Amino acid sequence: MDKLIFVDYQKCVGCATCEMVCSLVHEDICSPALSRIRVVRYPTEASNVPITCAFCESPPCVSVCPSGAITKNADSGDVLINPVLCIGCRQCVQACPFGHANFNFARGTAFKCDLCGGSPQCVEFCWTEALQYVPLERALGEKREAVGRNILQSS
Amino acid sequence: MRVLIIGNGAAGNQAAACIRKHSSECEIVMFARESFPEYSACALPDVLAGWIPLDKTFLKTSLDYEQLQIKTCFGQEVNNVDINKQCLEAGDKKYYYDRLIMATGSQPIIPKIDGSQLNGNFVVKTPQDIERIIDHKPTRAVIVGAGNIGVETASALRNRGCIVYLIEMQDRIMPLLYDKKPADIIQTMLEQEDIRVFTGERVTGVAGEQQVERLLTDQQEIECDTVIWAAGVRQNVELARKAGLKIGGLGGIEVNKYMQCSEPGVFACGDCVQSPHVYTGKPSLSLLWSSAKRQADVAAANCMGKLDEYEGNCSVVIEEIMGIPCVAIGLNLHGLAGYETEVIEHESEDLYYRLLAVDDRVAGFQCVGSLEGTGSIFTMIKKGTPLSEARKLLHNKGSISTMAWYMDSSRYIFGEY
Amino acid sequence: MKRIVVNTEACDGCGICQLVCSAYKAGQWHPAFARIKIKQLQEFGLNVPVVCMHCTYPPCEIFCVMNLIYKDPDTAYTLRNVERCIGCRACEIACPFSAAVWDPLNEVVVNCDLCGGTPECVNHCPTGALIFMDISEAADKKRREAAGLRILEASRGFSE
Ligand SMILES: Cc1cc2nc3c(=O)[nH]c(=O)nc-3n(C[C@H](O)[C@H](O)[C@H](O)COP(=O)(O)OP(=O)(O)OC[C@H]3O[C@@H](n4cnc5c(N)ncnc54)[C@H](O)[C@@H]3O)c2cc1C
Ligand code: SF4
Ligand code: SF4
Ligand code: SF4
Ligand code: SF4
DSSP: OOEEEEEOTTTOOOOOHHHHHHHHHHHSSOOGGGOSSEEEEEGGGTEEEEEOOOOOSSOHHHHHOTTSOEEEOTTTOOEEEOTTTOOOOOHHHHHOTTSOOEEETTTTEEEOOOGGGGSOHHHHHOTTSOEEEEEHHHHHHHHHHHHHHHHHHHO | OEEEEEOOSHHHHHHHHHHHHHOSSOEEEEEESSSSOOBOGGGHHHHHHTSSOGGGGBOOOHHHHHHTTEEEEETOOEEEEETTTTEEEETTEEEEOSEEEEOOOEEEOOOOOTTTTSBTEEEOSSHHHHHHHHHHOOSEEEEEOOSHHHHHHHHHHHHTTOEEEEEESSSSSSTTTOOHHHHHHHHHHHHHTTEEEEESOOEEEEEOSSBOOEEEESSOEEEOSEEEEOSOEEEOOHHHHHHTOOBOTTSSEEOOTTOBOSSTTEEEOSTTEEEEBTTTOSEEOOOOHHHHHHHHHHHHHHHTTOOOOOOOBOOEEEEEETTEEEEEEEOOTTTTTTSOEEEEEEEOSSOEEEEEEETTEEEEEEEESOOTTHHHHHHHHHHTOBHHHHHHHHTOHHHHHHOHHHHTTHHHHTTOO | OEEEEEOGGGOOOOOHHHHHHHHHHHSOOSGGGOSSEEEEEGGGTEEEEEOOOOOSSOHHHHHOTTOOEEEOTTTOOEEEOGGGOOOOOHHHHHOTTSOSEEETTTTEEEOOOGGGGSOHHHHHOSSSOEEEEEGGGSHHHHHHHHHHHHHHHHHHHHHO
16 A cells, blocks of 8 residues: 555545545446545644544454455555445444444445545645645655644754 | 246245336236246245145245246247247247346256156246155155255155165265264264165165155165155256357356346346355356245346346355254365365354355355354355454454454354353 | 444443334243343343344345345335245355344244334343444544544643
8 A cells, every 4th residue: 555545634624525536436326425535624622633444454454354345465565345246234334443434324335435546536626725745755745844843943 | 118027936925026127117917837836945845844724935926927927938938949030939929038147947847767757756946846745755865965855855755754764875865965073973863863874875766666666876775665865956057058048167157246147138047047156166066946036136126237147156054953043154075175264163062053154255164053153154155255354344343343243253253152 | 314323331231122023022021032132242241232234235134035125215224025935044154243033932033023113122221232323423423523532632741
């Protein structure tokens, strides 16, 4: 897994563009409830946190799925649901520690982030740059740089 | 669109129902040799035993076919399929199709040996077979072949009060399902029911004037008035062979994971196909109700242009003998020949089980005495969960609280009771 | 679409759900007749209520040799024409969750029917471990909110 969706929640304004785009791309409808990425809003704290799949190294959703429909690709690190094998028991929904894996009742199958096959559309359309699809090292590098600048300035 | 289905068994009917689910317009025509509606062969031994009435084995009435808008051509043998013209011949009529589903199933084998055509030779496959056996009023019956059908039929006839013999050529009963030890335990249970079991004997002939009077094996002669052949089935693939479809090495129609045959527009499912085993990936015959239905779902979906994949065969056979459940899931040592197999075994007064693992994956499971937790083991086999991962999860409170289903398997995978 | 959602951590294993279910569904007062089962894990002090998930494509339906399990077209519950059951127990093994349970009284296999929409086990659960709720509102939403909060709190600790 060289690249991942890196979330800078401080930049997120909670506009829900990512949710609209995601549901439009995957389900042909603008509906946050059917979006893979979900923005959780904390009005009292004036913060918004977009939650998406963490692509865990040992994903609970993969372990818990009784039909082998969710698999982790050892090479790319992607965690994907094969809707054809999904029996719709919603175990992954209960198991995901982030509440990311979700269930589509109309289709009767579970869904989760598939990185749009390599070019995440939520990132593409996020206008505040709260979402970035970058190699881990680069995302951390930027963060480190900002922290370093902080230290420099205050000293 | 017009779909023709050959076969009115588990596979044919499931395919029809599934097509109806996908489309209410599609024209469905179903052909079958017999002239009665769908029945469940699995319930026939129960009828023979007298536990349930014969009419309970019928799953549909002619009204049900009407409701599903399935046109039926029952009592009609399909003689020919022309794949280039996309048409089949039944009776003296031709029927054209857009898609064809072959669900021609299988037939029990009666070997061509002396006396096997005498009055008193039977198989168990259709409700008529059962009626015929009951009308015959058997008192001393020999069942040839101790597979699951043979064993069920033996217990059923014993329950009718017959004197029952069970003959098996291999060294143990249900040789494709169980290993020697559990098979011996089950054999003892059958013998306690007063079924006389002989293993390692080959049947050489049947003797009698017009009636069956004796059965001859290479070791003895058994006096009897009834012989029931349960020594294997043959896939009904003559039609497919004539049509030019590829037949595999095991005698079943070759299909890919979409249940598509070697020619476009033709799908096959049920007892008549051979498909990869879920564990080994090698071609295998399943001959089970559940596989027939699942394959039919896949065939029907792909036939309607929807994507579905068959995950592979995995056998599950349950037997209840004197109220004690016995279950065999996946492969036994015979099926795993050539693999380095680890055996986790447990034996106590009322429970015996063995778990076969290859390369950290559960490949087979046999248990006598309990069905508890077997669902979870079956799931692990189908899914290919590594044993080490299951053990790790079972040691972790956080994961087990959300992954309850692993819990059930714990006593088996730790090898403790 | 409402389903029973289980909060394992809240269950104290009192077994009331089992008794209630057996009373309503089998006219008995014994856990053996319940459609919901409490599995106990003593080493963790954990009690896990196990009940039918009402799968969209139920393995039990595929395995039934009498074709008597069906999905209700309106509610999408997994239901059975149990009077046709011959008790072969194939569906019991097909169910990954052991939620298809043997009814020793009638010698058939049964599963939860959500009491037709008013689950009595949920109504009587004293700890709130069983919740009957809309799936899209369910576990995932709560967990999503909690996860977001974790992130917020952790990062706030850092910048202060
Ligand atoms: C006694 C018994 C007990 C069993 N118990 C179990 C059990 O407990 N569990 C389990 O999983 N399985 C069990 N089985 C196996 C199970 O019944 C079969 O796997 C299942 O019935 C296969 O269904 P099918 O539709 O593939 O084939 P079949 O039921 O064999 O149907 C074949 C259909 O094709 C038609 N046909 C064939 N050729 C032609 C032609 N040329 N023209 C027109 N029509 C044609 C036939 O008329 C028939 O309608 C048992 C079987 C038997 C006999
Ligand atoms: S769906 Fe959830 S559990 Fe699965 S990989 Fe993503 S974050 Fe992890
Ligand atoms: S009984 Fe088991 S397999 Fe059937 S619907 Fe319920 S949870 Fe799914
Ligand atoms: S909903 Fe009803 S049937 Fe289902 S477990 Fe609860 S009480 Fe039993
Ligand atoms: S009633 Fe509630 S707390 Fe009691 S055992 Fe059932 S689920 Fe657990």
